Structure formats: structure tokens, C-alpha cells
Amino acid sequence: MWLFRHWEKYCSKCHIGCGGCFSVPYYNMVFRDFMHANPGTTVNYGAIGSGGGIRSLRDHSVDFGASDAFLDEQETESMGSEVLHIPTCMGGVVMVYILENVDSLRLTGQMILDIYLGKITRWNNPLLQALNPNVTLPDLEITPVYRSDGSGTTYNFSEYLCRISPEWNHDMGKGKSLKWPAGIAAKGNPGVAGIVLQTEGAIGYIGSEYALSLGLPTAKLKNKTGNFVDATRATISAAANIELPDDMRATILDSEDPNAYPISIFTWIMVYKDQQYGNRSLEDAQELVRLLEYIISPEGQAVAAKINYAPLSAPAVVDKTRKLIESMHYAGEAIVSSTGLLE
Amino acid sequence: MAAMILLLLTAGILYALVSRSTETFREYGIWNFITNPEWDPRPATEEYGAMSFILGTLYTAFLLFFSVSSLCPVFFCRGPFQRGVKYLLAGIPSIIYGLWGFYTIRPLIIDLGINAQGFGIFLSSVVLAIMIIPYASSLSTEFLSMVPNKLKEGAYSLGATRLEVIRHISIPSSISGIVASYILALGRALGETMAVTMLIGNTDRIPRGLRDTGNTMASVIANQFGEADGLKLSSLIAIGLLLFVITAIINIIAKLIIKRVSRL
Numbered sequence: 001m002w003l004f005r006h007w008e009k010y011c012s013k014c015h016i017g018c019g020g021c022f023s024v025p026y027y028n029m030v031f032r033d034f035m036h037a038n039p040g041t042t043v044n045y046g047a048i049g050s051g052g053g054i055r056s057l058r059d060h061s062v063d064f065g066a067s068d069a070f071l072d073e074q075e076t077e078s079m080g081s082e083v084l085h086i087p088t089c090m091g092g093v094v095m096v097y098i099l100e101n102v103d104s105l106r107l108t109g110q111m112i113l114d115i116y117l118g119k120i121t122r123w124n125n126p127l128l129q130a131l132n133p134n135v136t137l138p139d140l141e142i143t144p145v146y147r148s149d150g151s152g153t154t155y156n157f158s159e160y161l162c163r164i165s166p167e168w169n170h171d172m173g174k175g176k177s178l179k180w181p182a183g184i185a186a187k188g189n190p191g192v193a194g195i196v197l198q199t200e201g202a203i204g205y206i207g208s209e210y211a212l213s214l215g216l217p218t219a220k221l222k223n224k225t226g227n228f229v230d231a232t233r234a235t236i237s238a239a240a241n242i243e244l245p246d247d248m249r250a251t252i253l254d255s256e257d258p259n260a261y262p263i264s265i266f267t268w269i270m271v272y273k274d275q276q277y278g279n280r281s282l283e284d285a286q287e288l289v290r291l292l293e294y295i296i297s298p299e300g301q302a303v304a305a306k307i308n309y310a311p312l313s314a315p316a317v318v319d320k321t322r323k324l325i326e327s328m329h330y331a332g333e334a335i336v337s338s339t340g341l342l343e
Numbered sequence: 344m345a346a347m348i349l350l351l352l353t354a355g356i357l358y359a360l361v362s363r364s365t366e367t368f369r370e371y372g373i374w375n376f377i378t379n380p381e382w383d384p385r386p387a388t389e390e391y392g393a394m395s396f397i398l399g400t401l402y403t404a405f406l407l408f409f410s411v412s413s414l415c416p417v418f419f420c421r422g423p424f425q426r427g428v429k430y431l432l433a434g435i436p437s438i439i440y441g442l443w444g445f446y447t448i449r450p451l452i453i454d455l456g457i458n459a460q461g462f463g464i465f466l467s468s469v470v471l472a473i474m475i476i477p478y479a480s481s482l483s484t485e486f487l488s489m490v491p492n493k494l495k496e497g498a499y500s501l502g503a504t505r506l507e508v509i510r511h512i513s514i515p516s517s518i519s520g521i522v523a524s525y526i527l528a529l530g531r532a533l534g535e536t537m538a539v540t541m542l543i544g545n546t547d548r549i550p551r552g553l554r555d556t557g558n559t560m561a562s563v564i565a566n567q568f569g570e571a572d573g574l575k576l577s578s579l580i581a582i583g584l585l586l587f588v589i590t591a592i593i594n595i596i597a598k599l600i601i602k603r604v605s606r607l
Contacts, residue, residue, distance in 0.1 A: 052569070141459045148545035148558075150384070150570025176570055177384040184462050184556050185545035187566050198445070199460045 022068045022152050022207050023267045023309075026089055030303045034294050041287060057083075057270060060278040063288050065270045068152025069176070070249040082273040084324050085249050087317065088295050090240065090310035092208035093157045093263040094231040095219040096196050099123065102135050105219040106228050109164040109254075109262065112221075115203060116144050116161075117171070118182030123201060138201075144183035145195050145204035150176035152267075153189070157205045160253045160263045208236060208261075212308040223262040224254050231261050236310035239264035240317050248320055264310070269295070275330045285330045292325050357587070364581035366574060367391065376581060382547040384567075384575055391578035393585060395549040399557035400533055400586075402464045403471065403543070406553050407532055410472035411479065411525065433477035441538035444470035449542070462544035463556040470542060471532050479528035486520030487513055523600040530593040534586060536561040560586045 024047045031043040045066075053065035058079055070085050095107055111128060114120040120128065123137040147154045158174040172178055186192045189210040196204040197216070208231050211218055220228040229235050239252040239260035254262050269292065275285035294300050296318060301311035312318055328335050367376060371392070379392025448470055449461035457465055490513050498508045514521075544556025545566055558566070560582050571579055 055572070143460045148540075148566040150567060173385045173387055175385045177567065179383045179385060179388075179547065183546075184460060185566070187540065187545070191541075194445070195460075195462075198449070202460065 022091060022209070023066055023088065025209065025307055026304055026309045027066065029307060030088075030295055030300050031291075033300075033303060034291055037294070038290070041291075043291065054079075054270070057272075063271070063280075063284065066268065067270060068265060068267045069155045070268060071270070079272075081277070083270050084273050084328065085247065085268040085270055086292055086296070086324055087248050087266040087312060087321055088269050089267055089301070089304040089312060090236050090252075091265055091267060092231050092236045092239075092261050092310070093153055093160070093205050093265070094208045094211045094216075095203060095221070096193060096206050096211055096216045097203040097219060098196055098200055098217065099138060099140075100200065102137065103217065104132075104135065105217075106131050106222070107219045108222040109161060112205075113161045113165055113168045113172075115142055116146070116180065116183065117168075118144075121182075140201040143199055143202040145192050145199075145202050146180055146183055146185050147177070147187070147192060147205075148185035149187045151188075152176065152265075153205065153207050154178065156253065156263060156265045159251065163254050208310070209308045221262050223258070223260055224256050225258040227258055229259065229261050233305060233308065233310040235259055235261035236264045237313045240266075240312070240314045244316065244320060246320060246323070248317075248324060271328065273328055275328055275335065280330075282330050282335075285328070285335050289325060289328060289335045293322075296321050296325070360580055360584040360587060364577055364584050366577040367581040370574060376578070377585065380549050382563075389574060391575065393560070393578075393582050395547060396558055396560045396563050396582060397585070398549050399464065399543070400559040400561075402550055402553060402557065403468050403539070403559055404529055404533060406464060406468035407472050407475075407529070410469055411476060411528075429477045429481060432473075433481060435474075437474060437535055437538040438541075440470055440474045441541035444538060444542045458554045458556075460544075462542060464543065464550055464553050467539045467542040467559075468553075470538055471535060474535070474538065475528040475532045478531065479525045482524030482527065483517075483521040486517040486524065489520070490516050519600045519603055523597040526593055526597040526600070530590045530597070533559075533593070534561050534590055536565045540565050 024045070027045050031045055035041055035043060053062070053067060054071065054075060056062040057065035066088075068091075071079065071083060076083065095112060097105060099105070108131065111120060111131070114127075121142055122139060123142055124139045125137075129137050155174060155176045158168075158172060158178055161172070162169040162174045172180075184195065186195050189207050192204040192206055193210065193214065193216060196202045196206075203219075206216070210216075212231070212233070218231050220230050223229050238257050239255035239262075241257045241260070242252065242255055244250045244252075248266070248268075250266070252260075252264050252266065255264060271288065271292070275288070296312060301313075304311045312321065326334065371379065376391070377393050377397065379390070380394040380398075381390045381392050382395060383390045444466060449466055452461040452466050452469075453459070457463075494512050494516065495508055498512050503511070539559050540562040543558060543562055545558050545562060546556045547558055547563065550557035564579050564583055564586075567575070568579055
């Protein structure tokens with residue numbers, strides 16, 4: 001009995017969230033720092049996939065869920081009450097390739113989709129060569145590599161291609177997993193990276209944080225204004241320099257900013273706007289608000305940059321996110337925060 | 344008591360598989376689900392069928408049998424050292440075989456020109472074969488050693504050579520045991536997940552041949568379970584149920600054969 005009582009006490013300050021894999025390393029770090037700053041608070045984060053995270057949030061078995069894709073209409077309806085999307089950092093999807101003697105590669109969205117549809121099958125394809133006049137592309141088969149597991153990375157990658165091409169939109173669509181006509185598949189970013197790095201002539205799409213941390217060779221992509229842009233933290237952050245809706249449920253793919261990397265995304269933590277549900281106490285709710293404020297504070301965002309996630313840098317983004325957190329309430333009253341981090 | 348627990352455990356697993364897969368079977372019908380080669384997880388055109396994975400599994404197993412039969416003499420070695428190595432091989436976790444296949448065997452496959460990136464049915468089959476041979480050959484050595492000495496001595500006393508004793512006495516009287524041990528090993532290979540997932544290419548369509556990439560029943564579950572939801576989750580569990588049934592049938596066949604040989 002003693003053990004149980006003790007355990008309950010300990011757990012009254014837990015936040016358990018679970019969600020997409022893309023943001024796991026960032027959350028691990030930022031939650032650890034938060035726990036250091038707030039002794040006695042424990043944040044557990046289970047990386048069980050965003051589908052699992054949304055299910056658990058709906059069952060009230062976790063305090064927050066995390067995902068790289070915002071809830072669609074159907075999912076929103078199934079959640080019961082209003083769910084807020086709090087952006088926590090930004091990332092991108094980068095094209096990683098291995099070609100001997102080619103250290104810089106330019107690609108357009110159209111070419112990426114032709115490669116994945118199996119229409120461009122060799123590296124020395126005239127279209128590819130014309131786009132890259134400074135390098136000699138080899139006469140080699142292109143092996144496109146995609147994710148075998150359902151993933152937010154695939155979702156964002158396919159959504160970008162849907163945006164730029166009606167053909168892809170019609171034949172392939174967007175989703176966490178697709179029906180691919182060409183290429184081979186591997187599980188997770190490490191799986192795709194592993195295959196690409198070991199296979200001459202392979203190309204794969206990978207989460208930017210993973211590729212940037214390992215310094216993998218990535219292609220420059222043509223953005224909406226016609227510039228060829230490298231994937232860096234700065235170019236990904238730049239994609240958010242556009243008009244955004246107040247609920248932050250926005251895609252920043254194919255951004256109009258001239259410096260923006262075209263496949264850039266937000267990643268979100270999802271919480272219920274009305275925090276009074278299940279057995280939650282007011283303290284639980286306050287603790288959660290503190291955690292969220294910590295994440296979007298300059299301190300929390302510095303952690304993101306340190307491990308190659310793009311921080312929320314545009315003032316408008318931070319401001320709107322803060323308003324969202326402030327709109328959370330418990331028993332009809334706003335949850336008072338005491339961190340002062342955002343002052 | 345222990346038998347009871349085992350029975351309950353098996354029944355529990357079976358119940359969990361059946362109850363979670365009914366959604367799929369109700370949607371498509373059992374036969375339709377088994378024979379449909381489409382696996383389309385996109386919400387708009389969602390459709391699930393198990394055929395491409397059943398075929399992927401069978402292709403892998405089919406090729407496996409040829410690799411096994413060509414490689415098994417290597418492992419029929421006697422002497423304590425060789426036997427030690429064999430048991431060591433049988434005990435290596437499959438992920439290590441997967442890594443070895445990825446870094447060592449795959450470049451060989453590319454050099455041989457079997458396909459451009461090396462991944463596929465062929466690669467996973469070869470690695471699986473190397474993986475399960477120690478298991479199968481340990482079992483069959485047991486059956487060979489069960490041949491009564493009287494029979495062998497009788498043959499020797501009639502002037503038979505060593506080769507003749509092996510050909511006409513040892514092998515015939517233990518052949519069903521040897522076959523059964525390979526069938527058991529096949530059952531194990533069918534369910535092998537980690538190494539195959541790393542090597543087969545994980546493409547959700549019917550393999551166009553042994554050189555093509557594909558997906559087995561076990562690897563599609565391992566790959567897609569994490570993010571699965573609703574009908575997809577149910578379909579993956581249904582594939583698990585099919586795999587359970589296939590493996591059970593294979594085990595039953597093997598047990599029947601072993602029963603026959605032990606009556607000799």
C-alpha cells in the first residue's frame with residue numbers, strides 16, 4: 001500500500017505525452033532541461049507515433065500529444081472538445097543523396113516527383129543535367145528511398161508535392177504512408193539514411209534535424225520565388241515569415257519568402273483547451289502551461305537550435321503561440337502562469 | 344498446471360488476434376482479404392489485402408529452400424569445435440545477421456549484378472538461410488544420432504562401407520526426422536522479422552520475381568504497426584493471424600512427421 005501511495009504522489013506531477021518521432025530528440029532535451037529547472041516535476045514522453053499520441057490524448061491517458069501534422073476535420077471532431085495546436089519548433093524535409101564527385105546538387109519539386117514516380121530513372125537524365133550545369137552527373141540508376149513506416153515526414157513530403165503538382169495530387173495524394181510505384185523503403189530516418197549512404201545513386205527524403213546533425217549531403221531545392229535554397233536552420237525558420245492563422249494550424253510548405261526552404265514544417269504539441277477533464281487537478285494544468293511556456297521561451301528555443309531543429313524565430317509566430325497558451329482554461333478560468341518566461 | 348498456463352496463453356493470443364482482426368474480415372471477407380494484392384494506405388482510396396505479403400513470404404521461403412539445400416553440407420560437420428561454432432551461429436540474434444547482410448552480403452549481391460541496390464527477396468533469403476541452417480542442422484544431427492547402432496553394426500558386419508551405411512541405413516531411417524527439422528526451421532524463418540525488414544526493401548506490392556524487392560508478412564507488421572490506426576491496424580493484425588495459422592500448420596506437419604519417425 002505504501003508503495004502505491006508513494007507512486008501516486010510522485011505521479012501527480014507527471015505529464016505524459018506521446019507522438020510523432022520527428023521531434024523526439026528535441027523533446028527529450030527540452031523536457032530534461034525543464035525538469036532540471038523545476039525539481040519535483042517529471043515529464044515522460046513516449047515516442048509511440050503521432051497516431052498513438054492522438055489516440056492517447058483522446059482517451060485522456062496523457063496530458064499532451066505531439067504530431068507533425070495538424071488534426072484534420074474528422075480527427076478534430078472525434079476529440080470531443082477543442083484541441084489547441086501549440087507549435088514547438090520547425091523542421092524540414094531534405095533530399096539526401098550519394099553520388100561520387102558530385103558535391104552540390106540542385107533539384108526542383110517537379111524532378112523529385114518524377115524520380116519518385118519512376119519517370120526519371122537515371123542520374124544523367126537531360127533534365128537533371130540541364131539543371132546542374134556545373135557538375136557531370138553519372139550514368140547511374142537512381143534508387144529512390146522512402147519510409148516504410150507511416151510518418152509525418154512522408155506526410156509533409158507528399159503534401160509539398162501535392163501543392164506543386166496536380167499530377168502527384170491525383171495519382172499519389174498525401175498521407176503518412178502512400179502507395180509508391182518505384183523505389184525501396186526503410187523504417188525511420190535512420191533506415192532511409194542508412195540505405196542512401198550505403199547505396200551509390202540513391203536519393204531519399206529525411207527529416208532535416210537528422211540530416212543536419214549528421215552533416216549528410218543534401219540537395220538545394222528551388223523555392224516558390226525561384227531561388228535554389230540549401231536546407232539550413234535559417235532557411236527553414238524563414239519559411240514562417242508569412243501570414244499565419246490565429247490557431248496556428250497552418251502549413252508553411254512552398255513558402256513565399258524568398259529565402260525560405262520549400263519543404264518546411266511546424267511540429268505541434270496538442271492539448272485540450274479546457275483542461276478540466278478526467279482526474280486532472282488545477283496544479284496539473286498549471287504545470288502543463290509552465291511546460292509549454294518553457295518550450296516556446298527563448299531558452300527552450302535555444303535548445304532546439306542546438307540540436308538542429310529550426311527555432312520559432314519570427315516575432316509573429318511566438319506572439320500567436322503565446323496567445324494560444326493563454327487561452328487554455330480550467331473550470332472556466334484562465335490558468336495563471338507564474339514563469340514570467342515570456343515577459 | 345504449466346500445461347494449463349501454456350494452453351491459456353495460446354488461447355489468449357489467438358483470441359486477441361481474432362477479435363482485433365474481425366473488422367478487416369467483416370469489411371473484405373476472409374477470402375477476399377487473402378487474395379487481394381492491393382495495399383493502399385491512403386485515406387481516400389484505402390484498401391487492404393494480404394496477397395503481396397503472402398507471396399513475398401512464400402518467395403522468400405521458396406528460394407530459402409534452395410539455398411538451404413546447397414549450403415547444408417557445410418554445417419553437417421562433426422567434432423566438438425565445429426559443433427560449438429554451429430551452436431554459436433544458432434544463438435546469434437537476428438539483428439546481427441541483418442547488419443551483416445546489409446554491410447557484407449548486399450555489396451556482393453550488387454557486384455553479382457542481381458539488382459541495382461542489392462535489397463530484395465534474394466538477399467533476405469540468402470541471409471535467412473545462413474541464419475536457420477545451424478538450427479535445422481542441429482536438429483537433424485539429433486535424428487541421425489537416434490538411428491539404432493544395431494542397424495549400423497549389422498550393415499558393417501555384412502561388409503558395407505561407411506558411405507553405404509550412411510546412404511542405405513542412416514539417412515533412410517532418419518529421413519523424416521531430417522525433413523521435419525527443416526520444416527520446423529522453415530516455420531521459424533517465415534516469422535523472422537528483424538533481419539528481413541532490414542534487407543527485403545519493404546515494397547508493398549507483389550514481387551515480380553526473386554530479384555525484386557518485396558515485403559513479408561512479418562516485416563510489413565514490424566514496419567507499419569507503429570502509426571497504424573483503424574482498418575489498417577486491423578488488417579495488420581489479420582496478417583498476424585494468417586501468419587500464426589500458417590506457422591501452426593507447418594509445426595503440426597513437422598510434429599506428425601516426427602511422430603512417425605520416432606515409432607520406427
